[in-house]
Amino acid sequence: MDFLAEAKPFIQFPGGAKFSIGFLGIFHTSVASLAIGFAFIVTIFQIVGYRRRDIRFDTLAKRVQLWHVCIYNIGTINAIGLVFALSGLYPQFWSQIFTQFFWTMMLEELLFFMLATTLTLHYFFWETMWGHKKLHIFMGALLTPMFFLQFFIINGMSSYMLTPGFAEEQVSLWSGTAAILGWDKLAFYNPTFLMLTLHRTAANFAYGGFFVAAVCGIWIYMQQEDKLKRWYEIGGRLVFKIAFTSFLALPFIGFFYAWVLKYHGKEAYDNLMIGRGDVVAGGVDWWWTKQLIVAAMIGLGLVFSRRASKSKDEFAIPMPAVYAVTVIYLMFYLGMGMQMTWLFFWGSLAAAVLAGLWGMHLMNRYEGSGRAVFVLMGILSFLTVCLGGYVREASRPRFVTPAGQRAAGFNRIPQYTEIYHPQERADSMEMRIVRGQPDYADKLPRRPERPKLEPETAADIVSYRCISCHTLERIHLYKGSDWDRVVGRMRAYGMRLTDEEMQKIVTYLAERNEKQENE
Amino acid sequence: MNLPVIETPVFPRWVWIEEITYSHIPIATTITAFMLLAPLFEYVGFRRHDPRWERLSKSFIWFSLILFSPGAALGTGIPMFIIGTYPEFWSRWANLFFWPLMVQFMFFLAEVFFLFFLYYLTWDRWKNRKPLHISMGVCAAFFGYMVQVVWDSLGSYMLTPGGVPLPQVDEPVGFSLQAALNPSFPFLLSHRTFGNFSYVLLLTGGVLALRYMSQKRKNPSSENTIYFGWAADTCFTIGFLCFFAQPVIGWFYARVIQREAPVAFMAIMGGHSSTHFIIKMVMILTLLTIGGTFVIKRHSNKLMAWGITAGLLVILVIIQVHPPLMWLGGSALAWRVVTTAAILGFIGWIWLCRGKTDPKRPAWQWAMFAVGLAAFLAFAMGGFVREHSKSPDTVYGEIVKPELTDTEADRYLLYDKWLKPRNEMPEDLVRKRPESWRAKVEQARRDGLELTDDQAERIIRYLEENY
Numbered sequence: 001m002d003f004l005a006e007a008k009p010f011i012q013f014p015g016g017a018k019f020s021i022g023f024l025g026i027f028h029t030s031v032a033s034l035a036i037g038f039a040f041i042v043t044i045f046q047i048v049g050y051r052r053r054d055i056r057f058d059t060l061a062k063r064v065q066l067w068h069v070c071i072y073n074i075g076t077i078n079a080i081g082l083v084f085a086l087s088g089l090y091p092q093f094w095s096q097i098f099t100q101f102f103w104t105m106m107l108e109e110l111l112f113f114m115l116a117t118t119l120t121l122h123y124f125f126w127e128t129m130w131g132h133k134k135l136h137i138f139m140g141a142l143l144t145p146m147f148f149l150q151f152f153i154i155n156g157m158s159s160y161m162l163t164p165g166f167a168e169e170q171v172s173l174w175s176g177t178a179a180i181l182g183w184d185k186l187a188f189y190n191p192t193f194l195m196l197t198l199h200r201t202a203a204n205f206a207y208g209g210f211f212v213a214a215v216c217g218i219w220i221y222m223q224q225e226d227k228l229k230r231w232y233e234i235g236g237r238l239v240f241k242i243a244f245t246s247f248l249a250l251p252f253i254g255f256f257y258a259w260v261l262k263y264h265g266k267e268a269y270d271n272l273m274i275g276r277g278d279v280v281a282g283g284v285d286w287w288w289t290k291q292l293i294v295a296a297m298i299g300l301g302l303v304f305s306r307r308a309s310k311s312k313d314e315f316a317i318p319m320p321a322v323y324a325v326t327v328i329y330l331m332f333y334l335g336m337g338m339q340m341t342w343l344f345f346w347g348s349l350a351a352a353v354l355a356g357l358w359g360m361h362l363m364n365r366y367e368g369s370g371r372a373v374f375v376l377m378g379i380l381s382f383l384t385v386c387l388g389g390y391v392r393e394a395s396r397p398r399f400v401t402p403a404g405q406r407a408a409g410f411n412r413i414p415q416y417t418e419i420y421h422p423q424e425r426a427d428s429m430e431m432r433i434v435r436g437q438p439d440y441a442d443k444l445p446r447r448p449e450r451p452k453l454e455p456e457t458a459a460d461i462v463s464y465r466c467i468s469c470h471t472l473e474r475i476h477l478y479k480g481s482d483w484d485r486v487v488g489r490m491r492a493y494g495m496r497l498t499d500e501e502m503q504k505i506v507t508y509l510a511e512r513n514e515k516q517e518n519e
Numbered sequence: 520m521n522l523p524v525i526e527t528p529v530f531p532r533w534v535w536i537e538e539i540t541y542s543h544i545p546i547a548t549t550i551t552a553f554m555l556l557a558p559l560f561e562y563v564g565f566r567r568h569d570p571r572w573e574r575l576s577k578s579f580i581w582f583s584l585i586l587f588s589p590g591a592a593l594g595t596g597i598p599m600f601i602i603g604t605y606p607e608f609w610s611r612w613a614n615l616f617f618w619p620l621m622v623q624f625m626f627f628l629a630e631v632f633f634l635f636f637l638y639y640l641t642w643d644r645w646k647n648r649k650p651l652h653i654s655m656g657v658c659a660a661f662f663g664y665m666v667q668v669v670w671d672s673l674g675s676y677m678l679t680p681g682g683v684p685l686p687q688v689d690e691p692v693g694f695s696l697q698a699a700l701n702p703s704f705p706f707l708l709s710h711r712t713f714g715n716f717s718y719v720l721l722l723t724g725g726v727l728a729l730r731y732m733s734q735k736r737k738n739p740s741s742e743n744t745i746y747f748g749w750a751a752d753t754c755f756t757i758g759f760l761c762f763f764a765q766p767v768i769g770w771f772y773a774r775v776i777q778r779e780a781p782v783a784f785m786a787i788m789g790g791h792s793s794t795h796f797i798i799k800m801v802m803i804l805t806l807l808t809i810g811g812t813f814v815i816k817r818h819s820n821k822l823m824a825w826g827i828t829a830g831l832l833v834i835l836v837i838i839q840v841h842p843p844l845m846w847l848g849g850s851a852l853a854w855r856v857v858t859t860a861a862i863l864g865f866i867g868w869i870w871l872c873r874g875k876t877d878p879k880r881p882a883w884q885w886a887m888f889a890v891g892l893a894a895f896l897a898f899a900m901g902g903f904v905r906e907h908s909k910s911p912d913t914v915y916g917e918i919v920k921p922e923l924t925d926t927e928a929d930r931y932l933l934y935d936k937w938l939k940p941r942n943e944m945p946e947d948l949v950r951k952r953p954e955s956w957r958a959k960v961e962q963a964r965r966d967g968l969e970l971t972d973d974q975a976e977r978i979i980r981y982l983e984e985n986y
Contacts (some may be wrong), residue, residue, distance in 0.1 A: 011692075012691075046710030066640075070631075073635065074632075084624060087617075099603065099606070120588045163911070249685055
């Protein structure tokens with residue numbers, strides 16, 4: 001299936017294939033992330049209500065769970081739409097990635113079904129299980145780990161698309177006997193998997209919490225009864241603070257995420273940091289926009305937390321922690337060693353200060369009620385989730401033809417085919433962040449050359465390379481003659497070998513087996 | 520296209536895909552039927568000022584919502600499983616039907632929006648704005664039904680492509696009106712629509728009958744007991760009457776399959792799918808006899824009796840003119856006489872037992888439940904037969920499944936190159952078994968039957984091994 005050689009067009013989509021996938025992907029992610037947050041918040045409310053013997057928390061939990069059930073199905077259907085869209089618009093990519101991660105996807109699907117069933121039973125049998133409250137809370141609490149398992153799986157696949165890591169150079173799914181069918185461990189546990197998972201985990205808790213707080217804020221606006229208003233205020237404040245605590249972890253995780261990306265997805269990193277490629281669309285740098293919104297959220301959260309910390313009756317986030325994170329966040333680009341640090345710094349500071357002032361004004365206007373801040377934070381949080389997902393996808397290098405041009409249709413070839421030529425892209429980039437060698441570089445003493453440990457014989461190569469994954473005993477015990485297939489598969493699993501080295505190993509092992517048989 | 524195919528553990532991949540599909544379809548069909556019926560029942564309740572209809576309608580929607588999330592999750596699993604296990608089929612099929620799939624997705628979203636947000640959540644809030652609320656239910660039902668329309672179109676193409684080839688994946692198509700409106704599409708759609716109403720209502724009636732029994736034990740005169748008795752009877756009767764549309768539609772559907780997919784037709788009528796088809800017919804017979812007896816005992820009025828009589832007479836006519844069924848057993852006359860006697864006897868039975876005995880007895884509640892199960896099995900078996908009949912093709916005449924065996928390939932060849940040109944059915948292979956198949960095939964070739972040497976050898980081998 002060589003689309004490139006055939007130069008055949010793909011199915012066309014109004015606005016472009018990228019747009020449709022981007023739209024569906026962001027739509028799905030924003031809903032799915034919300035569902036994860038909702039599940040967690042519902043459990044918190046239920047536990048608090050049970051411990052305090054306060055039915056109002058349980059009622060609030062049920063209302064949130066009803067919304068959860070409703071939006072969950074929208075997320076599910078979106079996922080189906082995404083599958084169909086990818087099948088038609090990116091057939092090669094989709095078939096390939098499915099071949100590579102089929103069993104992963106099946107596990108994800110099983111979790112999906114278990115989740116849907118548990119969620120349904122949890123909500124629709126709320127009253128029926130009233131006499132078994134602990135069991136009911138446990139059932140609801142199961143949703144969060146199930147969501148996370150499901151979300152780990154998707155993170156494995158989507159982070160692979162950004163940083164293929166070990167699989168990047170070696171694996172070709174179309175290489176015949178070496179093809180990976182169904183499960184690719186090295187690709188799944190790629191360099192950014194951990195950071196993406198951590199980042200999304202904290203972000204989902206924050207986003208879900210802010211959204212619930214926003215819903216409480218809207219309910220406060222809509223309610224006429226003071227008693228109910230007070231009640232939604234309490235619920236909103238609790239969930240807002242939980243969300244903000246989770247939110248404070250994000251700049252730290254984000255820093256290390258960016259750091260990993262710098263080494264394993266250099267061009268994507270550059271695109272993000274200096275605003276290149278599809279990160280800039282419609283003349284707007286969406287990464288920067290997202291960061292400014294995050295700064296505004298920090299400003300709003302800081303003001304709210306400061307006000308809340310003065311009350312002795314409610315749980316409050318320690319203010320030194322909030323101040324520390326704010327300062328660290330503002331120093332983000334300094335830490336990354338980027339050129340635009342000061343512009344970013346002042347822009348972020350302005351966004352944070354303005355949002356903080358506005359937050360203060362809103363809280364004063366409503367006599368200390370956080371309703372407006374809740375709603376505002378919910379909106380900003382939704383925007384950051386959408387923009388975060390967008391820029392991650394948009395940061396990947398654009399794909400080019402073998403001649404180094406962008407042509408219609410060719411931008412739908414996945415990264416790990418041979419069509420992507422990073423060297424051609426690098427020529428056209430203005431690497432402003434690379435300052436070149438300092439003047440004194442030549443005067444520095446040279447680092448001594450390390451002695452090379454080049455393996456010389458085939459036996460050495462076998463010892464050095466094979467033992468990194470398994471013992472040599474496995475090789476000795478294998479009596480088959482199809483060493484080319486076996487070694488080919490090992491390459492597909494990630495063992496780095498040149499063709500010459502592979503040939504050496506295959507010949508050596510085949511001869512050794514033959515010799516043993518003769519003896 | 521050289522796409523790698525994922526192997527599955529324990530069972531072959533076609534078993535897995537059928538299991539996943541059959542776990543989704545009953546849920547989806549139940550939801551669709553309930554969604555179509557709910558606003559209708561609500562409207563009846565509104566016009567008659569009878570709260571029982573509204574309660575029944577609301578319980579339909581409540582149950583649909585319980586089923587919705589697991590059903591949608593299973594539905595997501597089907598394409599994912601197919602992409603890995605039947606990659607070539609999926610890539611080419613999704614290429615041909617990209618836009619219908621996208622439109623289906625939009626319908627699905629609209630369905631959820633109306634069903635959850637504007638119909639279910641507003642039920643109590645809009646209790647004084649019934650027409651508005653019912654119209655939201657109609658919108659939800661419309662979009663839900665549109666989802667079914669799209670899937671029936673795409674599914675029927677797999678059996679009767681109607682001359683539209685399955686494009687290669689590098690030949691982008693996106694949508695073919697001719698493929699979407701393929702020959703069996705209207706018949707599959709109408710057959711499924713009435714089939715859904717019928718089986719869902721019969722099964723619901725059966726389940727509600729059991730609930731009626733349980734309520735009756737607790738308190739025979741409670742409001743719940745009266746409600747469940749009424750609901751079970753209403754659902755069951757409507758479901759039973761809906762069934763009578765099925766043989767009529769089914770007859771036209773069979774004719775289209777006979778013309779457009781003759782090999783599949785042979786497979787159903789005496790071929791490798793006939794066992795399942797006969798099981799389906801037995802289930803329908805159970806449904807008709809027990810269900811008909813109950814309905815006529817419960818509703819003793821003449822209108823009902825004439826209605827059932829008319830339905831049975833229509834079935835009688837269809838059986839008489841259905842070409843392959845006439846030949847089952849070898850004698851058209853015997854077949855006609857036996858079926859006529861049986862149906863007329865049953866009509867007599869209907870008129871005799873009209874209004875007699877008490878249909879509220881526990882035995883009848885269990886009988887209703889058994890009929891509900893029989894209807895469900897008939898429905899499930901129908902879907903299986905449709906898919907199984909075109910095996911080893913995934914899309915009839917266009918693409919074969921990857922796990923094709925030699926026996927399946929030879930069987931297909933036998934139907935296509937031996938039976939079809941000779942205007943025979945698989946039943947004839949048993950009834951007209953010669954002394955030597957080799958001699959018969961050779962004679963047929965000499966008489967002008969077009970077969971290559973290889974094809975003749977394969978057909979002879981298959982006939983000698985199986986007949």
